[in-house]
Amino acid sequence: MSRCAVDTSLKRHLIGDFQFPLGVYPVEDMEPKPGYTMVFEPADADADAEFEEWPDRYVFDIVMSHQRLEPFCRQLFSLFKGRVFPILDVLGRDDFREIDPYIAYDLIGMDRFLECLRRYRDFFYEDGLCGFGVMTEEPFFYAFVDEHKIVTIRAEPHMKERIEALLRSFDLEPREDPAGADATAHEHRGVLNSADESLLTFDQIVEDLRDEWRLLLNIDPTNNVDDEGKDLGNTIWHCVARFMGDEGRRRYAEVIVAAGALEEAERMAMDAAEALPKAPPPDDADLILVAIDRVAPDRVGELQIPKGESADPEPSRIISSRWLE
Missing domain, CATH: 3.10.510 (NE1680-like fold)
Known part of the structure; x- marks a missing residue:
């Protein structure tokens, strides 16, 4: 099976007992603050034509120490059932766009999404050049881990208590000012071992994910604008x-x-x-x-x-x- 691995020469950034991903870390003094915010968003007035209008939902933005991220995501993704729309963000090479946003417009089985997470674990959970997630429309449910490894959840009101219970199980409490690497000046870097030719590169993994998850670049194809x-x-x-x-x-x-x-x-x-x-x-x-x-x-x-x-x-x-x- 094709696989990837981190460059073992890289050092993890620590502040106290808070661990940052290998691929993103602060370059100024800061105080990491694990926890989450929660806000209510009403249904959209104008939705993306490719998808149904997003309904009333609660939005959770969650900061946690890196060693807790993968176990948390395993529990979070277990709440998704059946078929889903995968999402992938990549800090790409386009000179006028910071992030290449990919999304699937065809449903795939959740098992295929999870298999890729297992196959490319270091890419997803350590690399500072990618974000990933998944969503469903019925019920509306969205979970995304961005390139800073900050987790965002959007869910209909009936799921609010279940998500709060999951957060409590990881000792995450609501606070006004959670702070991860994105709260101050920070650096992003790729973390994959590129010296071993038996391992996949960043670009090869993105190509494979586009095939496996049927991803398309989610930008307006009819114009040419910058960010x-x-x-x-x-x-x-x-x-x-x-x-x-x-x-x-x-x-x-x-x-x-x-x-x-x-x-x-x-x-x-x-x-x-x-x-x-x-x-x-x-x-x-x-x-x-x-x-x-x-x-x-x-x-x-x-x-x-x-x-x-x-x-x-x-x-x-x-x-x-x-x-x-």
Whole structure:
């Protein structure tokens, strides 16, 4: 079975008896404060069109010492039954977006979600570059562990007492100011051992999770804006396409395009990959994009753009494509 492991040279940050994840830790003096806040949120007036309107719910934001996180999550996820929508956030490589938010739009069995948690335990519970969670619509129930390893739960009112009982069982009490690594200046880092070629890298795990959980990038594909909502117009996009054939055989291609929206960049990248010499026909291999990241002007020079080809983002076009051997 494919697996991962932490880099054993990394040291865990401790303040008193409070342990931080290996992948996120404060860089200023602070006082960690385990506990949680709880607020009531009324039903949404305008919901995401892809999902039902979120009903009245209680929201819990929970801080705990790291050694308690995995046991707590095992108990929390045991409250989910049947089929669920997995969620994955990744601090990615897009120069205009801090987090790549992935979500499943098709239900999968909770057993598949839990199996991935077991398989990639160190990635989920230690790495400071990812967050993960799960949700259901009927009943509405949402649980997410962010990249700081702070837990957020959203649940309908009838589940409030059950969640409070779970929190008490871990000696977590309500307080106005719970404080983890995100309460002060802090650093994020990847923690996986990349020297051992028998272990999966961060990118390989994300790719596998996208397959296992049927994840899609949860952003508006029709525009091109940064995290502040600024319209970027056309930008350069670096894309990696994957052909997967029989018995899981994979081949990867790099495509660089200029485009003004995600859907335009995806379409051109797929067309360019299919047009490569010796590209397998559609009936013989599935083609997906495993990476599609915008590149800032000051980093375009790092790309392998053919000599004589302009790196200007205008007009929209395919700039280059090549096999990655």
